[in-house]
Amino acid sequence: MQALDKVISVIDRITELFGKLISWLVLYMVLMTFANVVMRYVFGISIIALYxxxxxxxxxxxxxxxxxxxxxxxxxxxxxxxxxxxxxxxALVNIAGTVFLLAPMLWVLWSRSIPYVERSWKLRETSNEVAGLDYLYVLKTFMLVFVALLAFQAVSFLLKNLRIAVLGHDPDAPLHPDEI
Structure with missing residues (x-):
């Protein structure tokens, strides 16, 4: 059980670190949206790449x-x-959902996205806008990042729920009398 707990802990720490890092993009979105609005409605300037x-x-x-x-x-x-x-x-519902719904969905997304992303990288696909960003192929790669990161965390989620299914309770959560 300790090895299982260690695997869960490592996956969760990596996910937490990555989540906190990427969540800073929300601040960027707020600031750049504000800048876009001010530039457009106050100064009459519109920068497509910023948008x-x-x-x-x-x-x-x-x-x-x-x-x-x-x-x-x-x-x-x-x-x-x-x-x-x-x-x-x-836990049994979570296990069934992970195995029969999440895993197949991730497999389909992964297998269907690879050719799409590969084609985009080969073309070095860019924005349709003249002054847009030149990195659409990088953005499309995040379809694969989505699948990889969600699958990675799904392993931890599945292991946690297997542990709960076997033990009958979550060893990390305090027991409530009605849950025994």
Whole structure:
């Protein structure tokens, strides 16, 4: 069990570090959006590359932070019975969702995105805007980053839920009398 805890801990620490690093893009988006608005409506200046950089930052943060959201249990659930379940039941739902829904989705996204990203890199694809950014191929690479980071964190998520399913409770959380 200690080896399992160590693997979970390492994955979670890496995800946390990466999540905190990428989350700084949110500040960048706020500041650059403010700058764009001021420049456009006060000075009458519009810089397409600056506007696109905000879009890039948004796309990067949404794709790169998916694993962090999974680790922090901030992902979307569409299960009306989940909240009323005991820890073992929730763990079994999480295991089934990871194995039968998340893993196949990640595989399809990975396998379908590789040719798309490869083609973009071969062409060194750029913005359709004349004054836009020249790095669309780098942005498209974040589809693969999304899959890799989410799959990496899904391993930790799966291991945590396997541990809960076996033990009947989360050893990291305090036990409540109604959950025994």
């Amino acid at each position: 696109e950089s905000v879009l890039y930052a948004f796309a990067i943060s949404m794709t790169a932070l998916a694993g962090w959201a999974l680790m922090r249990d901030q992902h979307v659930r569409v299960d009306i019975f989940y909240g009323a379940m005991r820890p073992r039941g929730r």
